[in-house]
Amino acid sequence: MDSDEEFKSGALKANLNCRFYRRIFPKVDELVMVEVRHVDQVGASVLLLEYNNIEGLIMLGELSKKRIRSVTKLTRVGRQEVVVVIRVDESKGYLDLSKKQVTSENIAECEAKYNKAKAVNNILRHVAQTTGTDIEILYETIGWPLYEKYEHALDAFKLAVVEPDTVLEGLTMTPEIRQSLLKVIKNRLAPQPLKIRADFSVTCFEYEGIDAIKAALMAGMELANENVKIDIRLIAAPLYVIVLTTVDKNTGLNTASASLKRIADEIKSRGGNYMIKEGPHILNATGDHDLEEMIQKQSNTNKVISDIDEDNDETMGDVDIGIDVNEIDAKNASSKPDDDDDEEEKN
Structure with a gap:
């Protein structure tokens, strides 16, 4: 079996979807990146991209500080938005979000956080595909422990380019996963001249x-x-x-x-x-x-x-x-x- 066939085989076997962080739900006042799924006169139904696409709702009054004449002029289906969490009901899975409370500084902050977390997810997703390992297992054994040990898992991966033994010390993984992880890290994160x-x-x-x-x-x-x-x-x-x-x-x-x-x-x-x-x-x-x-x-x-x-x-x-x-x-x-x-x- 050649490498392409192994890659496709691993992709079919492994679960490739997982939240970026250990928490299942975001915290109140947390900035999150969402994608608009549906828009009507009630508000906008969205998916939280960092939390494995769980659903949230931006009520009509939380879309804008200005008078709203048409919801479709404020957002549209498929658009990514930065919002803030204003209420969480974990027992029912309800999430209320606000767009009008987000400042321009909040947008830049959230986009930077999301892009870094997405880069980590892409790396672990690639390892999951090539090794046939569920991505949530990789988060449990590699991603989330590195988030807790370092300021960010992406910072840990960048350091692993030059100090792999130091960064990966104490993490549980097979030699195959370790080899695949280091390979994709070096390919994607090695500093470019x-x-x-x-x-x-x-x-x-x-x-x-x-x-x-x-x-x-x-x-x-x-x-x-x-x-x-x-x-x-x-x-x-x-x-x-x-x-x-x-x-x-x-x-x-x-x-x-x-x-x-x-x-x-x-x-x-x-x-x-x-x-x-x-x-x-x-x-x-x-x-x-x-x-x-x-x-x-x-x-x-x-x-x-x-x-x-x-x-x-x-x-x-x-x-x-x-x-x-x-x-x-x-x-x-x-x-x-x-x-x-x-x-x-x-x-």
Whole structure:
């Protein structure tokens, strides 16, 4: 039986529906996410998505603080809403809810809570499908204990990417479930690398201008390590771009700023000039594509590229110096007095 057949077989055997939390019913004043099932002149009948779709009711007077002319203008079937629980009768299974008492801050808070809990549910649901285990058993043995041990089960799963033994210690599960759980956690929650970009210009028209620029760029590269990769490329002289690749946003931004400061300090100490064109910022997919196009275009132009020592650490990336030697020579020549003219003046 191949993996697809095993996946389908497990899905048929296992119960895949369960509430997100250990409590069967929500508490009064709790914010919950619901989906509207039916709307009439009495109010809106809804399903509580975090509580295995148990039913609740939003009475007409709890839909809006404003005068209601038409219920259908306030909500509609299939729409997800954030509501607050105002009454719970567990013996009869009655839940009264309110939409009008919910603020914009409440909506953002509830959506964040729901999305995190849904991510946990999706992970456990996948494990239930692949192993043929009822999802409620997985919540009993894994999900709910992690909710109690950590601030949130999703936080525990993220930590399990790097510290699986610590997070899963004391939890009862078969080797098959453990292997399936760790696999789906790593696939879904492993941090994705991001790119941080900044644009700057460096010039130096001193006699050893090329070496000065090279030294400045290499000074910026020295901050690269196993967690942050740094590349510096020429866009069009004297404009350069520095790109850092890392999984931590704050670390990347701080390293970018520190690297640029090193470049500025080094080039100025050698008589050159530095100017920031665009500060460090997160590079999105569109910006990444545009950057690659610029680099590709520049690689087709005539430029001299300084050699970099081959024994540089791999994490340091690449430096494309792109210095126009003729430009520097011309500048230097213009700054020197003409020997023949000096002789004529003396004569």
